[in-house]
Amino acid sequence: MAGEWGPDGADCAVAVTFDHLGEAAEIQLGSIAPDAPVGHHHSVTRELPALLAMLDEHSYSATFFVEAWNFRNYPDAVRAIAEAGHEVGWHGWLHEPWHRSSAAEIAESLRLSLDVFGELGVRPRGARPPAGLLGPHSVDVLAEHGFDYVSIAGTAFGTTLGSAARLPLLPYPWHAVDGAYYVPGFTRLRQPPGEEPVGPAGLLEGYAAIVDDTAAAGGCVGLIFHVPWQDSPDRVAAIGTLVDRLAADERVWLARADEIADWVRDHPADFPETAHTDRAPAW
Template identity: 35%
Template sequence: MPPSSPSRWPSPHRAAIALTMDNLGEAQDVLHGNWPHPIGTHPSITNQLPRMLDLLSRHKLRATYFAEAWSLGVYPEVVARLLREGHEVAWHGFQHEVWSGLGEDEERGNFETSWRALDVAKSAVADAGKSVTSLAAEEAQGSGEDVSVEYRGFRPPGGRINERTWKLMREYGVEYVSPLGEFGIGKEGVAVLPFEWRAVDAFWYMEKFAGIRKEHGEREEVHSPGEFREWLMKKIDEVVEEGRFVSILFHPFLTTSEEKCAIMEEVVKRLSQDERIWVAPCREIAKWVKEHPEHFA
């Protein structure tokens, strides 16, 4: 969708891009009984995520982490660091339940359980925030940010919401949703900041996405990080040229090799050096969209 006016995005930016991360730790593995290790020791959090956050800090970019509510109390120090460095922590279900498969009672129950977990975790996150003294926190653009966590955005595990989800989001104060779908302002006044499969690292890297790759005209076999990089760079150029929005997703549990880390760094560097691109947490982009409905019908 081409820009309707030069002021579609905040000046001097021409396009908006959200850097996002999903899956905080082992919530999904615990749900399915696939985690035989001590709780709170997932390597994506102890190894990969600190490196990714240091990278974002060096390039002064802020991201959105869609985190399961179960994980907030397990990793309060991680949540506190994210907030201190200016990143957004948004909602990704309680334990990464496939959202479109939930029944009506299960869906409401997931909201209720998640918001209770959020309330319980707030004090632990606030206490952890007082001791976050990493170099990245000191140098980050968001250094000194409030470490009070609030869920204002939702990315449904599996990518799809149910019709009844709209009213539940409104009821619980969710301001935007990031599913598969169309960009703009959705039902109940909720902004829609969608993702597309090709902008997700898992689409290229994971065997279980073979069917989705086939649906999108790609070969079923796992692709290389270089192929993901090539698509992303072309997509960024396209989004800037057309004045659009895209959400890019890197999973910490998949950013496990030097080559994959290098791909993320190249993308982050590209975004940080182009003033035509507004890179901001999803919450800020959603707020802009809702305040300028004439451009985002």
């Protein structure tokens, strides 16, 4: 990896990103019925406003990867994210897991998504396939539908270019997901794996180690938070603490995901084309 990132030549690039909104993932998982009443999900009415206020206080423009279903069901929330100066990325239509989806299912997800992008007038540049894995599907599928970078799980601390489409692939390791610190069952994703949640202090410690490794490798990394899981003031405050620490770290270029992708694209000699292979979490 190149050792200089951003206008000040930092050792690494870091993006703080958010996933999920509304009932989309719950409908996909079957925990609520597809025809259940929607429109008042706590992630929209409570967590999202608190996060937007916190990010404004800490002067950071983040990336929110949102299921496109929300463009139709929570258009005001999607607009609020964009109007606050944050990037809106794509996280599937209804959080369908790409690595377990057929080509026809992926095509339908993209068709529905493109329709609502036009309706709302907000067009995501970046894609994060739900569950972070492409499975048998190519990065080229996303390029053909107008996306110009992809956020992928399983490739730690580097940034490569996709094969035919040459889309920047912005990585995150599994232990850079907040559930590894907060949610029972996900804690085995930590390094080293754990059995119990460790809370915001443990998350900050784990993310600090990830940033150290990323800086040593001269790469980039996405740090992931799920909007519905930021359901207490201490969790929201921890993100503010993280942003402040990253902004003050001379090794780090703290940027949005699209800004990092543009840097990769504008410096092709530093990022040779490399094929990507999904790597599922070690459960």
